[in-house]
Amino acid sequence: MAKASKTKVLTSSDINRMTFRTLLNQACFNYERMQSIGFTAAMAPELEKIYEDDKDGLKEVLKDNLEFINTHNVLLSFLIGLMLSLYEKGEKPETVRGIKVALFGPLAGIGDAIFWFTLMPIMSGISASLASEGNVLGPILYFVVFFIAFLLRFPLAHIGYSMGTKAFEVIQKNTEIINRCATTVGVTILGGLIASYVSLTLLPTIDTGNGVVVSIQEEFIDMIFPNLLPFAFTFACYGLLKKKVNPTIIILGTIVLAILGSYIGLV
Amino acid sequence: MEITLFQGIIITIAVMLLAIDNQLEGFFLFRPIIVAPIIGALLGDLNTGLIAGGLVELSFAGITAVGGVTPPNAIVCSTMTVVLAHTTGQGVEMAFTLAYPFGLLMQQIATLYNTVLVAFNKKAEKYAEKCNVKGLFKLCFYGILGNSLLYGVVVFLSAYVAQDAMRELVDALPEFLTHGLSVAGGLIPAIGFAMLLRVMLKARYVPYLLAGFLFASFIQMNNILPVAIMGLIFALLTYFNETDNAAKGVVNDGEGI
Structure with missing residues (x-):
């Protein structure tokens, strides 16, 4: 049976070093x-320290952690901080393993909602609009924001480490509301991005007979609603994706249709 | 414009470094908005890099590595967009469409690589058995190195070795084809956005999507930030509503379409 020391062996700088190693995930x-x-390697030196006089215990926890895991790369430091505090307190490895298995999925969900689905569209939209005008501030701003996201790993690790099992409850209680707020921002942004960055203009014109040429795009579609076509196209793609059509097929199909449209002078 | 051997080598080195971050997702340096300007600057054409970065970034907004799926490759796609725009003198939209197959190729290679690395699991178990922590770090090192080398090979071949063939191809394209490819470049962001919607959109979020769309359709903005702030307002309203409801004990299951 694992017999970890029940005294505190990890220092604050151990937690920082572990956090830096989460890059290996x-x-x-x-x-x-x-x-x-990578997940196991990130915390392995701390585990060595906790299980210094217990080779069997170390072997057991290393093997436990080499099992399947897929979680969020930023929130990961929080999870490892929490796990290390439990190992250090002499919690049974199978208990820690259970907590890990229960948490890595929800953490991946929260992390994806915040970073991929909210922060990313916002930053993509802002930085891309600057960059398309040739402003180098676009990429710089993007870099700074995501560098801060990286730095967040450090306080998160310390919070996980000091909260211990309390963290478990907090995450389970707040997952839903965090996801909902993040998705609200993300979806609003997406609406704006569709209007700003998808472009589709019809070229055909109608000759009304008395020498007046009317553009279908300007005189009809833009009169009904500007950006109607980009919105419709986006939702056509959405519908295909819902029908489980492979995105690569949709992209290739779009290219083919655009070329056909260009050939017949439609777009 | 031609890419010299020297330029080919520095682009390759830059991509190999960025590929490390692509794998580790540490600093998000693998995103088109970062990659394209870097490649542009290395080619002495920062402006093309910036414009390409904006276009490709948006197209890849929804094409993300969420849930362990290997997405079409953003680094190679961004790099080749800048390279092709630079060498052929065509617009970035068309260069992006032509660069896309290179991104798909890298995607296939990455999928293969992530399958090959399954072999590392056995090795890791052996190291764990012997409490060999250094061994685990060694595996991480090889995992990172192998990935980086693959990118180096693909980019060097695509950007430097194949440049004459690509230029000849572009020169041979008729007008309707180049125009069609540009139109496609303007539509591909929609597919990225649709992929995000596929994951995020439920009936309850439709009003926010429409609000964002309306706002950006009718109000002139220099960038998307005002829409983001409006989204934040909606999120705060949601938060206050939810916490009020929770206090009153109202159950909201959050189900939608």
Whole structure:
């Protein structure tokens, strides 16, 4: 049986070093166990310290952590901080393992909602609009914001480490509301991005007979609603994706249709 | 414009470094908005890099590595968009459409690589058995190195070796084809956005989507920030409503379409 020391062996700088090592999380990403090797490597030196006089215990926790895991790369430091505090307090490895298995999925969900689905569209939209005008501030701003996201890993690790099992409750209680607020911002932004960055203009004109040429785009579609076509096209793609059509097929189909449309002079 | 051997080598080195971040997702340096300007600057054409970065970034907004799926490759796609725009002198929209197959190729290679790395799991178990922590770090190092080398090979071949063939191809394209490819470049962002919607959109969020769309359709903005702030307002309203409801014990299951 694992017999970890019940006294505090990890220092604040151990937690910081572990956090830096969370960068390794996807170093050996593979389809069988995903992040397992990098995840284990990130905390392995701290585990060595906790299980200094207990080789069997160390072996057990290393093998536990080499099981399948797929979680969020930023929130990961929080999870490892929490796990290390439990190992250090002499909690049974199978208990910690259970907590890990229960948490990594929800953390991935929260992290994706905040970083991929909210922060990313916002930053993509802002930075892309600057960059398209040739302003180098676009990429710089993007870099700064995501660098801050990286730095967040450090306080998160310390919070996880000091909260211990209390963290478990907090996450379970707040997952839903965090996801909902983040998605609200993300979806609003998406509406704006569709209007700003999808472009589709029809070229045909109608000759009304007395020498007046009317553009279908300007005189009809823009009169009904500007950006109607980009919105419709986006939702056509959405519908296809819902029918489980492969996105690559949709992209290739779009290219083919655009070329056909260009050939017949429609777009 | 031609890409010299020297330029080919520095682009390759830059991509190999950025590919490390692509794998580790540490600093988001693998996003088109960062990659394209870097490649542009290395080619002495920062402006093309910036414009390409804006276009490709938006197209990749929804094409993300969420849930362990290997997405079409953003680094190679961004790099090749800048390279092709630079070498052929065509617009970035068309260059992007032509660059897309290179991104797909890299995607296939990455999928293969992530399958090959399954072999590392056995090795890791052996190291764990011997409490060999250094061994785990060694695996991480090889995992990162192998990935980076693959990118280097693909980009060097695509950007430097194949440039004459690509230029000849573009020169041979008739007018309707180049125009069609540009039109496609303006539509591909929609597919990225649709992919995000596929994950995020439920009936309850439709009003916010329409509000954002209306706002950006009718109000002139220099960038998307005002829409983001409006989204934040909606989120705060949601938050206050939810906390009020929770206080009153109202259950909201959040189900939608």
